[in-house]
Amino acid sequence: MVSTDTLVAQLEEITRNMWWCWHPEIWQIFEAIDVELWRETNQNAVAFLDHVDKALLADRLQSGALASRVTQASRRLKEYLAASGPQANMLAGPLHQAPVAYFCAEFGLHESLPIYSGGLGVLAGDHLKAASDLAVPLVGVGLFYAEGYFQQGIDENGQQREYYGRTEVENLSIRKLHDANDEPLTIHVEVANRRIAMHIWQAEVGRSNLFLLDCDIPQNPDEDRQLTTQLYGGDQRTRIRQEVLLGVGGVIALDRLGIHPGVYHLNEGHSAFATLELCARLMEEEEIDFDEACTLVSKRTVFTTHTPVPAGHDRFAPEMIDEALDHLRHRLDLDLRSFHGLGRINLDNPDEPFCMTVLAMKMSDYRNGVSHLHGRVSRRMWNDLWPFRRQSEVPIDHITNGVHVSSFLANEMRTLYERYLGADWTLEKEMPEAWSGLAAVDPGELWETHQVLKAKLLDFVERRVATQDAPRGDKAGQITPGSGLKQDVLTIGFARRFATYKRADLIMSDLERFKALVSDEERPLQIIYAGKAHPADRPGQALIRRIVERTTDPEFCGRVVFLADYDMNVARHLVQGVDVWLNNPRRPQEACGTSGQKVVLNGALNCSILDGWYAEAFDGLNGFAIGRGREFADPGRQDQQDAADLYKVLEKEVIPLYYDVDADGLPHGWIERMKWAILSMGWRYNAQRMLLDYLERAYLPAVGATVAS
Numbered sequence: 001m002v003s004t005d006t007l008v009a010q011l012e013e014i015t016r017n018m019w020w021c022w023h024p025e026i027w028q029i030f031e032a033i034d035v036e037l038w039r040e041t042n043q044n045a046v047a048f049l050d051h052v053d054k055a056l057l058a059d060r061l062q063s064g065a066l067a068s069r070v071t072q073a074s075r076r077l078k079e080y081l082a083a084s085g086p087q088a089n090m091l092a093g094p095l096h097q098a099p100v101a102y103f104c105a106e107f108g109l110h111e112s113l114p115i116y117s118g119g120l121g122v123l124a125g126d127h128l129k130a131a132s133d134l135a136v137p138l139v140g141v142g143l144f145y146a147e148g149y150f151q152q153g154i155d156e157n158g159q160q161r162e163y164y165g166r167t168e169v170e171n172l173s174i175r176k177l178h179d180a181n182d183e184p185l186t187i188h189v190e191v192a193n194r195r196i197a198m199h200i201w202q203a204e205v206g207r208s209n210l211f212l213l214d215c216d217i218p219q220n221p222d223e224d225r226q227l228t229t230q231l232y233g234g235d236q237r238t239r240i241r242q243e244v245l246l247g248v249g250g251v252i253a254l255d256r257l258g259i260h261p262g263v264y265h266l267n268e269g270h271s272a273f274a275t276l277e278l279c280a281r282l283m284e285e286e287e288i289d290f291d292e293a294c295t296l297v298s299k300r301t302v303f304t305t306h307t308p309v310p311a312g313h314d315r316f317a318p319e320m321i322d323e324a325l326d327h328l329r330h331r332l333d334l335d336l337r338s339f340h341g342l343g344r345i346n347l348d349n350p351d352e353p354f355c356m357t358v359l360a361m362k363m364s365d366y367r368n369g370v371s372h373l374h375g376r377v378s379r380r381m382w383n384d385l386w387p388f389r390r391q392s393e394v395p396i397d398h399i400t401n402g403v404h405v406s407s408f409l410a411n412e413m414r415t416l417y418e419r420y421l422g423a424d425w426t427l428e429k430e431m432p433e434a435w436s437g438l439a440a441v442d443p444g445e446l447w448e449t450h451q452v453l454k455a456k457l458l459d460f461v462e463r464r465v466a467t468q469d470a471p472r473g474d475k476a477g478q479i480t481p482g483s484g485l486k487q488d489v490l491t492i493g494f495a496r497r498f499a500t501y502k503r504a505d506l507i508m509s510d511l512e513r514f515k516a517l518v519s520d521e522e523r524p525l526q527i528i529y530a531g532k533a534h535p536a537d538r539p540g541q542a543l544i545r546r547i548v549e550r551t552t553d554p555e556f557c558g559r560v561v562f563l564a565d566y567d568m569n570v571a572r573h574l575v576q577g578v579d580v581w582l583n584n585p586r587r588p589q590e591a592c593g594t595s596g597q598k599v600v601l602n603g604a605l606n607c608s609i610l611d612g613w614y615a616e617a618f619d620g621l622n623g624f625a626i627g628r629g630r631e632f633a634d635p636g637r638q639d640q641q642d643a644a645d646l647y648k649v650l651e652k653e654v655i656p657l658y659y660d661v662d663a664d665g666l667p668h669g670w671i672e673r674m675k676w677a678i679l680s681m682g683w684r685y686n687a688q689r690m691l692l693d694y695l696e697r698a699y700l701p702a703v704g705a706t707v708a709s
């Protein structure tokens, strides 16, 4: 019998590595100890262990079953860290001496570390986790935002309210790095004629490391301490300084840590100043000129662009660039024209702002979009950078995003997978054969598992609605307490950032028709919304208001719910429990989109515009399509057509198929589709496949190696 102290020590050790963030079997241990506290701490294992009643903890750990789960988890983590990993580890060859440095402005690893705002961050988190699983040498580089991204409340008028709270660092699986004298390791970054000191946080993400730079330290004047407080907060001046701190600071930090990357991966343009710092260093060390340095740096630089939406590309006025980067420009020995030209398509156009995407494109030899369609759109969008090339020859590749399976696959569903595929199936997730055993899944079993997950979601919604800050305006007592959602009603989920091009209210464009759908006597539907709008995005906030209004409208009430404060926890519940995942962006503005891939793993069906990843994944039977991917120059026209197609597919395909129940009580046609969705898409749209693609197409070529086939 293992002593309680040992078990507690094992738990503490487990929670020091963020590995626990993608192991639901560990969350279940905490749930079994004190489920209320687990929820109160926002599923934060470190905070849980800090706050849990010690007598209760000891008592629960007396149970043999729980004790052995703790010991087993502890052993699994040790084995995981000790193993050299699967085949990819061998493929990575030269990267073992010189790893990939993966730069990103946000990382979404878990809801307890709120330094992400949406898809970009979650993707970066998934990339790190997949690199860890595959033992591909990769370190993440980002900023530590003490207040992170805002928490969302909704007031009685449906207006979004933004709250910032300081993250309690002592309750996170991260630690500040110290030097030999036990002083915090400090680097200095020149920005806007000041020398900003930064500390470095380290998060262990399985076998990978994530380094987060932080300038909120006493050495800096107050004004500078604020620079890294909030993700995507502040004005343009804050933004450019953050980007210098991330890019330039990241290079300095890696050097200070003795890490010498073979490849620099700029995940989105925010970090592109890193390439200039690298050039400056090469020029100083090798006594070469800027052009020679550029050639060397771009060979090792990989750049991924993430959006065709113009607002998603940072652009700075030349004066802003001069103010922030004068020091670096001098080190690069460049005149203003050449320096500004690095971020311009037309060097001599003084009105053209400095674009981070242009800089990144110019400073990298490998560039990619994040889906087949987005690759094409990006080649068109950036054709002017290569004016003498045909569009199809613009050197921008594509690697379609994927999601980290263990982070989003429900535990119940994983148990089912293991029953049909064996416990080892996760090792080769990117192989279709690894998934093929699911063809034999018993329809009743799949449906039953889905119902369990759906019940969990509805339960979660009930709890959230009961505690959401602003009480819903109770119009003459017509509103029953709770959400009113029902288990046997077709349930649609819609959750993402509330950017206007994503058109959250498209399904409401004809309110009468929408009402007819939700209130149908025999075949009703209900819809759960969640999502934040950027604090400066008024139109996005208006969309939220429009939807929240419906949630209190007696005509819709009980069928439309808005969950405040979308985060990874809300996302997990939604993608695991809904029947249908709705996505209706204005094509082709969704570069990839990944939430629909999470849904696939859990057996729900996508109903989506043919945009992003779904444009290449949809085969006619593995989900539903809204329209056929037509694009109109006039957005009004586009919205009209897409709304018509949305109603059509719901009325003619989705609803009839869902409610077509056989004598045995099962909707067999629907379940067939669920199975086919998993089988046809699961192997491809996961982060393991994505990482192997990067390895083969980008990382290895950057260090002059290839995958031996």
Ligand SMILES: *Cc1c(COP(=O)(O)O)cnc(C)c1O
Pocket (backbone or CB within 6 Å): 117, 118, 119, 120, 122, 495, 496, 497, 566, 567, 568, 571, 572, 592, 593, 594, 595, 596, 598
């Ligand atoms: C997966 C995820 C996203 C990205 O999904 P999209 O389909 O790109 O909107 C955004 N936010 C959270 C919390 C997620 O988990």
